[in-house]
Amino acid sequence: MDLRIFTEPQQGATYDTLLTVAKATEDLGFDAFFRSDHYLKMGSVDGLPGPTDAWITLAGLARETKRIRLGTLMTAGTFRLPGVLAIQVAQVDQMSGGRVELGLGAGWFEEEHAAYGIPFPKEKFGRLEEQLEIVTGLWATEPGRTFDFQGTYYELSNSPALPKPTQPKIPVLVGGHGATRTPRLAAKYADEFNMPFASVEDSERQFGRVRAAAEEAGRKGDDLVYSNALVVCVGKDDQEVARRAAAIGREVDELKLNGLAGSPAEVVDKIGRYAGIGSARLYLQVLDLADLDHLELISAQVQTQLP
Numbered sequence: 001m002d003l004r005i006f007t008e009p010q011q012g013a014t015y016d017t018l019l020t021v022a023k024a025t026e027d028l029g030f031d032a033f034f035r036s037d038h039y040l041k042m043g044s045v046d047g048l049p050g051p052t053d054a055w056i057t058l059a060g061l062a063r064e065t066k067r068i069r070l071g072t073l074m075t076a077g078t079f080r081l082p083g084v085l086a087i088q089v090a091q092v093d094q095m096s097g098g099r100v101e102l103g104l105g106a107g108w109f110e111e112e113h114a115a116y117g118i119p120f121p122k123e124k125f126g127r128l129e130e131q132l133e134i135v136t137g138l139w140a141t142e143p144g145r146t147f148d149f150q151g152t153y154y155e156l157s158n159s160p161a162l163p164k165p166t167q168p169k170i171p172v173l174v175g176g177h178g179a180t181r182t183p184r185l186a187a188k189y190a191d192e193f194n195m196p197f198a199s200v201e202d203s204e205r206q207f208g209r210v211r212a213a214a215e216e217a218g219r220k221g222d223d224l225v226y227s228n229a230l231v232v233c234v235g236k237d238d239q240e241v242a243r244r245a246a247a248i249g250r251e252v253d254e255l256k257l258n259g260l261a262g263s264p265a266e267v268v269d270k271i272g273r274y275a276g277i278g279s280a281r282l283y284l285q286v287l288d289l290a291d292l293d294h295l296e297l298i299s300a301q302v303q304t305q306l307p
Helices: 015-027 054-064 082-096 110-116 125-142 181-189 198-217 238-247 250-257 264-276 292-301
Strands: 002-008 032-033 069-072 100-105 147-150 155-159 172-175 190-194 226-233 261-262 279-287
Touching: 002 015, 002 181, 015 054, 015 082, 032 054, 032 100, 054 069, 054 082, 054 100, 069 279, 082 100, 082 110, 100 125, 110 198, 125 172, 125 264, 147 181, 172 181, 172 226, 181 198, 190 198, 190 292, 198 226, 226 238, 226 292, 238 261, 250 261, 261 264, 264 292, 279 292
Parallel strands: 002 032, 002 279, 032 069, 069 100, 100 172, 172 190, 190 226, 226 261, 226 279
Antiparallel strands: 147 155
């Protein structure tokens, strides 16, 4: 079971804070540092000092880390034209020496689009499908050849399909709860399917849909990595769990029901339940980025107990 650290910087974080967490992620033996791609806070936090851009952040971290994988859960398809996104991600992959992964979603948070003048189209899912085809198609085009695409939403003509990533294939993540279109997209384009903030039972059902869609598309169900994203709140005792829950404005019982919360033993046990349905990777949503002791505890008493 891979454990990855997943951050939500729109809630309030500077680049320096993210760098500190990323370096701790690397030093403590976690597999990867991922971040959300949002430009507006959510909930009652003040969001200060303001948003940071996902791919600018990852470009910086690419030069200041050495081992960990770097990526997004999920880049919003509404934020970037697919040709531009392919260039950005390929460049960051080069800057990292081949450690980048791209999570790509349709985009959903209408208020952040209004706040920063970003168009919020009515038909987002069809655009996402074309974006996935374009981005992966550009990367897969042989050097010296060109890439053309004519779709409903995007057209590319005589593209040199450059630059190329360092990796032969950048892993692409698709995720979500949709019962039909999402599994189909994952089966066609994804290397990993991520189920965000879902129970063991709901995850098992969705993984089954994705496996079936993959087989229908001519792939093996096990061709994809299956993963979950879950909020994490671990403490060495009940008092520490309660303190960490209060720091992120959540209730302990709710966190235990919907996330990975409690003592290290409780969290290891729940991780085992996700592993039992085929989840091979967990993105631990860390909401208090100042609490590095939390990461140390997870590393020392949770990660070490996992197969």
